[in-house]
Amino acid sequence: MARSPGGRRGERERDQNRERGGGQQSEENEFSDKLVAINRVAKVVKGGRRFSFAALVVVGDGRGRVGYGTGKAREVPEAIRKATDHAKNHMIRVPLRDGRTLHHDVQGHYGAGLVVLRSSPPGTGVIAGGPMRAVFETMGVQDVVAKSIGTSNPHNMVKAVFDALRKCYSPRAVAARRGKRVGEIVARRSDTAGGERARA
Structure with a gap:
């Protein structure tokens, strides 16, 4: 017992x-x-x-x-x-647009490395080379265009990409910081894009 x-x-x-x-x-x-x-x-x-x-x-x-x-x-x-x-x-956590791409274009810099990341429409795929592609694939980004300007050192390239990702913000975060509604931020962004297309 x-x-x-x-x-x-x-x-x-x-x-x-x-x-x-x-x-x-x-x-x-x-x-x-x-x-x-x-x-x-x-x-x-x-x-x-x-x-x-x-x-x-x-x-x-x-x-x-x-x-x-x-x-x-x-x-x-x-x-x-x-x-x-x-x-x-x-x-780090990066806000993604529709779970597939970045919300806006952004640049990152570290040492002699400079990278440019651009959000892309569906179907674009991951257009990036070497170390940057590894970052996007593990993060879950499906559509992005990235260009590395400067050094090809993988350590500096990865750190420059992370510097750019830390600058990415969602419309909700921008609206909360500026005291506005999300609809105002998104509507203003779409109106600006429409104006640029009309001028082009």
């Missing part, structure tokens, strides 16, 4: 552990990661050179959350794991 409560308690703990494990697994499966660049670096020591690997990884959930991280280790898998953990801990 004395072992019966303990047995039930053990079963209850096993169920709780199983639930926690399932939650962690679903959370892990929620994110997709892409390896952007990996570089072998050497440190000169007394006995010769000591090699290690530096990885740059982008992580996103496909619904507007994205982050990047770097990691360095003696082995490639460990460097990728460190970079992935760093990216998951430093994610």
Whole structure:
């Protein structure tokens, strides 16, 4: 009789552990990661050179959350794991228009890197190269046109893209900041676009 409560308690703990494990697994499966660049670096020591690997990884959930991280280790898998953990801990949320593109055109700058991101109509696809494409695909953007002006260093390009993404705002956020209604902001944007088309 004395072992019966303990047995039930053990079963209850096993169920709780199983639930926690399932939650962690679903959370892990929620994110997709892409390896952007990996570089072998050497440190000169007394006995010769000591090699290690530096990885740059982008992580996103496909619904507007994205982050990047770097990691360095003696082995490639460990460097990728460190970079992935760093990216998951430093994610940002970007508002998307209809869940597929940016709300407006924006520029980003970091070091010698300058990127221009433009929102696009449906069916455009992701027109971007190299590191920028990895950011958009993990973030869940389906239609965007991006151009990198300046450096081709993947670290500076990714940081310039994130600088641009931090400047993206939704009409609701702009309306709340300016004390207006969302309809006024969107209507004004459509009227401006119509005027520009008429002048063209």
